[in-house]
């Protein structure tokens with residue numbers, strides 16, 4: 001079983017993704033300008049409306065950075081500064097994301113956000129009822145980790161894998177700083193789940209070709225704890241980028257190096273979103289059922305649990321728990337599952 005195999009929960013989104021590709025293909029024929037006065041939400045629903053067939057999707061710009069009232073976009077090889085209408089600006093972090101495909105009006109005002117083929121999102125840390133978009137329309141989300149300095153945080157990996165899978169992108173684990181520690185034993189479980197693991201070092205250059213091949217021609221996002229080397233990796237992939245890394249910030253600015261997500265164009269159709277480092281990742285809109293489906297290694301033993309709807313927590317004759325005891329299912333992953341289930345039952349109360 002592979003994490004890349006989409007759970008039931010994400011099927012609807014990938015189907016939309018296919019429709020979206022089809023629409024893009026047919027877009028050259030489509031000609032109709034979007035009226036800027038229309039409300040964004042109304043426009044968003046055009047997707048379900050045959051009216052969208054008339055919109056010139058080929059003219060869609062790609063969002064590369066978002067600030068409160070403005071956003072930067074790529075359009076026809078140019079980098080433009082656009083106005084975000086107040087309706088969207090008010091909900092900026094939940095309404096508009098780096099990677100979004102947008103339509104602009106003649107005054108460079110954002111007129112519509114097109115349907116997304118994938119998202120990476122989390123609940124807003126300050127208001128958990130608000131979905132906060134980290135990036136949109138990404139093919140691959142690379143969770144960058146280090147074994148040492150900062151130490152590996154397997155629970156954060158598990159959480160990222162769930163968020164990635166639910167958002168419809170493919171996961172990748174990038175272990176940086178292997179010049180410091182080459183023992184990758186605790187990551188074998190992810191490879192067994194079908195998640196590709198690439199080991200690299202921006203100091204020695206090891207593994208960077210493999211990473212280049214994995215992101216080539218795709219839209220990817222680099223996510224992870226701060227200090228693991230996301231900015232260094234981007235600089236290593238394209239030396240023109242010159243993104244400030246932790247070295248600089250230790251030397252004195254005292255500020256975080258990356259404070260908002262930015263999309264970088266590495267040429268040849270390779271786009272990479274750099275995201276701010278995070279310590280915690282909440283999971284958006286997670287139900288107990290979706291959580292169980294996020295642990296594909298439970299699927300087969302779950303068939304042998306005494307109860308059909310076994311939650312693998314307290315039930316007797318639970319094959320999942322027995323396999324954890326026998327060392328056949330990763331205890332670290334099971335522990336993440338138990339924690340997340342507990343979080344869900346706390347939220348309900």
Ligand code: GDP
Nearest residue numbers: 177201202203226227228229230231232245246
């Ligand atoms: P970010 O917060 O994830 O963007 O991490 P940075 O790219 O700013 O890197 C954090 C620190 O790790 C900096 O001091 C880098 O010089 C260092 N670093 C980055 N890559 C490597 C690596 O491959 N090996 C070692 N030893 N240090 C690295």
Ligand code: ZN
Nearest residue numbers: 305310312318
């Ligand atoms: Zn069970």
